[in-house]
Amino acid sequence: MPDLPAHLLDQARRLDAEDPLASYRDAFVLPDGVLAYLDGNSLGRPLVRTRDRVGSFVAEEWGARLIRSWDERWMEHPLVLGDQLGRVVLGAAPGQTVVADSTTVMLYKLLRAAVDASPGRTEVVADTENFPTDRYIVDAIAAERGLTVRWIEPDPAAGVTVEEVRAAVSSSTAVVLLSHVAYKSAYVADLPAITAAVHEAGALVLWDLCHSAGAVELALDADGVDLAVGCSYKYLNGGPGAPAFGYVAERLQGRLVQPIAGWMGHAEPFAMGGAYEPAAGMRRFISGTPPIVGMLPLQDMLDLVEKAGMPAIRAKSVLLTDFTIRVAEELLAPHGVTVASPRDPECRGSHVLLEHDAMRDVVAGLWERGVIPDFRHPRGLRAGLSPLSTSFGEVLLALGHVRELLTEIST
Numbered sequence: 001m002p003d004l005p006a007h008l009l010d011q012a013r014r015l016d017a018e019d020p021l022a023s024y025r026d027a028f029v030l031p032d033g034v035l036a037y038l039d040g041n042s043l044g045r046p047l048v049r050t051r052d053r054v055g056s057f058v059a060e061e062w063g064a065r066l067i068r069s070w071d072e073r074w075m076e077h078p079l080v081l082g083d084q085l086g087r088v089v090l091g092a093a094p095g096q097t098v099v100a101d102s103t104t105v106m107l108y109k110l111l112r113a114a115v116d117a118s119p120g121r122t123e124v125v126a127d128t129e130n131f132p133t134d135r136y137i138v139d140a141i142a143a144e145r146g147l148t149v150r151w152i153e154p155d156p157a158a159g160v161t162v163e164e165v166r167a168a169v170s171s172s173t174a175v176v177l178l179s180h181v182a183y184k185s186a187y188v189a190d191l192p193a194i195t196a197a198v199h200e201a202g203a204l205v206l207w208d209l210c211h212s213a214g215a216v217e218l219a220l221d222a223d224g225v226d227l228a229v230g231c232s233y234k235y236l237n238g239g240p241g242a243p244a245f246g247y248v249a250e251r252l253q254g255r256l257v258q259p260i261a262g263w264m265g266h267a268e269p270f271a272m273g274g275a276y277e278p279a280a281g282m283r284r285f286i287s288g289t290p291p292i293v294g295m296l297p298l299q300d301m302l303d304l305v306e307k308a309g310m311p312a313i314r315a316k317s318v319l320l321t322d323f324t325i326r327v328a329e330e331l332l333a334p335h336g337v338t339v340a341s342p343r344d345p346e347c348r349g350s351h352v353l354l355e356h357d358a359m360r361d362v363v364a365g366l367w368e369r370g371v372i373p374d375f376r377h378p379r380g381l382r383a384g385l386s387p388l389s390t391s392f393g394e395v396l397l398a399l400g401h402v403r404e405l406l407t408e409i410s411t
């Protein structure tokens with residue numbers, strides 16, 4: 001147990017006592033050996049309820065109903081769950097969200113569909129600080145379609161600004177791909193203003209919401225977003241390899257044809273027809289058989305998020321990141337740690353990046369102690385604060401261990 005200043009212990013206790021969402025923590029599996037989990041933005045904790053759901057699914061929907069479950073529920077489930085995700089998390093009316101594939105595959109499908117729907121436009125705009133998969137997919141599609149990538153190089157401690165986007169787009173731009181919350185710095189891009197700037201150039205925008213969904217409020221319909229993708233295993237606690245989601249604004253669906261023309265996205269999958277004919281609406285963005293088992297935990301988390309409400313979740317997220325920065329300033333800054341995330345909570349998602357040259361060793365030591373943040377190459381500790389499962393006491397304890405390890409390493 002690290003030595004912690006009494007006033008910080010008091011603050012953590014008070015914040016936990018006053019937290020209207022504190023009781024939600026008990027809904028998660030909380031094993032004894034884990035003292036603090038600050039990586040809910042890489043893999044969210046499972047819900048206790050999910051254990052029962054998976055068990056009864058095997059016995060009943062799969063075990064007893066067998067193939068009949070496809071007709072009874074499973075065929076529609078990627079769209080039904082998508083609608084719930086749209087309503088609870090994305091600010092999207094029904095019929096625009098589907099749960100399928102991995103983020104990487106969904107991103108490929110939507111980006112390719114978008115560039116193919118923009119004939120005569122020869123450029124894709126993306127940024128060098130985006131997550132690797134996003135950058136690789138942009139490069140791959142550009143090579144496939146003979147397009148040029150116009151790379152924005154944002155400030156790594158912040159993120160892409162509307163001015164940078166305005167300077168990059170033109171009548172040659174087909175699509176702009178950006179992350180809403182930067183996976184390293186946690187910078188929140190100005191989604192409404194950037195979306196408007198892209199539209200002024202006559203281009204489409206595709207937002208990656210991996211670090212936003214379930215942590216930051218979204219209003220995709222109201223903001224006029226064209227396309228979006230995101231993970232369900234981060235703040236949506238869908239579990240390892242849980243499927244991604246894709247959003248396509250209704251006005252675009254008829255114009256977009258995605259490249260992985262599989263039977264499950266066909267207008268009549270069971271007609272086993274001769275040629276591919278895409279289904280109407282969001283079903284056309286499905287390719288193969290949907291991963292039903294992988295959607296079970298997500299269902300439980302969406303029910304919980306719906307109960308808590310995104311405004312309350314975002315409010316707690318802001319308090320958590322504020323507290324993390326305050327504690328880091330007091331306990332860790334004297335040891336040379338710097339905060340590499342925005343200070344303005346408006347521009348900050350639900351994680352905080354702390355940097356120090358010894359962070360690789362510190363994080364390795366933390367994992368051995370059951371204190372689990374993420375290490376981000378080359379010198380970052382990323383503290384992911386999952387609002388429904390993280391307590392303020394947990395944050396303070398974790399940073400106390402960071403200070404202890406920094407002291408050990410430097411002596």
Ligand SMILES: *Cc1c(COP(=O)(O)O)cnc(C)c1O
Pocket residue numbers: 102103104105131133134179183208210211231244
């Ligand atoms: C986590 C993450 C991904 C992950 O993609 P997968 O296909 O699920 O592995 C992609 N993009 C961003 C921005 C991410 O944060």
